[in-house]
Amino acid sequence: ETGVTQTPRHLVMGMTNKKSLKCEQHLGHNAMYWYKQSAKKPLELMFVYSLEERVENNSVPSRFSPECPNSSHLFLHLHTLQPEDSALYLCASSQSGTVDSPLHFGNGTRLTVT
Amino acid sequence: TQLLEQSPQFLSIQEGENLTVYCNSSSVFSSLQWYRQEPGEGPVLLVTVVTGGEVKKLKRLTFQFGDARKDSSLHITAAQTGDTGLYLCAGGGDDKIIFGKGTRLHILP
Numbered sequence: 001e002t003g004v005t006q007t008p009r010h011l012v013m014g015m016t017n018k019k020s021l022k023c024e025q026h027l028g029h030n031a032m033y034w035y036k037q038s039a040k041k042p043l044e045l046m047f048v049y050s051l052e053e054r055v056e057n058n059s060v061p062s063r064f065s066p067e068c069p070n071s072s073h074l075f076l077h078l079h080t081l082q083p084e085d086s087a088l089y090l091c092a093s094s095q096s097g098t099v100d101s102p103l104h105f106g107n108g109t110r111l112t113v114t
Numbered sequence: 115t116q117l118l119e120q121s122p123q124f125l126s127i128q129e130g131e132n133l134t135v136y137c138n139s140s141s142v143f144s145s146l147q148w149y150r151q152e153p154g155e156g157p158v159l160l161v162t163v164v165t166g167g168e169v170k171k172l173k174r175l176t177f178q179f180g181d182a183r184k185d186s187s188l189h190i191t192a193a194q195t196g197d198t199g200l201y202l203c204a205g206g207g208d209d210k211i212i213f214g215k216g217t218r219l220h221i222l223p
Binding site for chain 2: 048102
């Protein structure tokens with residue numbers, strides 16, 4: 001496996017469900033990110049982990065909870081979501097975590113909250 | 115607040131034509147990246163430019179970083195249907211990477 005892998009690709013959940021998104025990177029990078037992509041909006045940074053330490057959470061609602069057990073894996077735990085949380089959730093990694101370090105994205109999880 | 119404005123938002127042209135899309139800001143960026151995103155996939159990095167006035171070529175794609183490092187352009191020569199996708203620019207901001215909303219390009223056969 002190469003690159004950044006996200007599972008599942010699609011997820012439909014009710015507002016009372018609890019689910020988790022998984023991301024794995026095989027690039028040996030030191031930083032991992034969660035982004036939210038909604039129609040007609042720029043990519044929104046949700047969380048950044050550098051060397052497994054969270055460095056940014058960007059005021060994301062507490063119904064989104066990230067976990068980074070090691071430099072290769074990243075999770076996003078979801079609970080009591082709202083319909084407006086429906087979006088494409090992208091995981092990315094970068095070599096150094098600096099603003100000039102290019103991002104390598106996974107193919108995303110398309111989340112629908114009903 | 116640092117913002118990147120991309121124009122046009124949508125562009126539909128015939129195969130074989132040339133086109134230019136733009137990424138503008140009032141802020142200075144330390145670097146600028148262009149990504150292409152195809153349906154059902156994540157964005158893929160095309161190029162990074164770091165020096166004011168820099169020009170980089172990737173086959174039929176030409177990228178330019180403005181002299182003042184506030185803007186960038188992407189020019190495609192003889193567009194092909196495989197160029198269809200969402201083109202995103204992203205800048206190295208003060209403390210994070212800033213993304214534009216993208217230009218959705220559709221090349222007609």
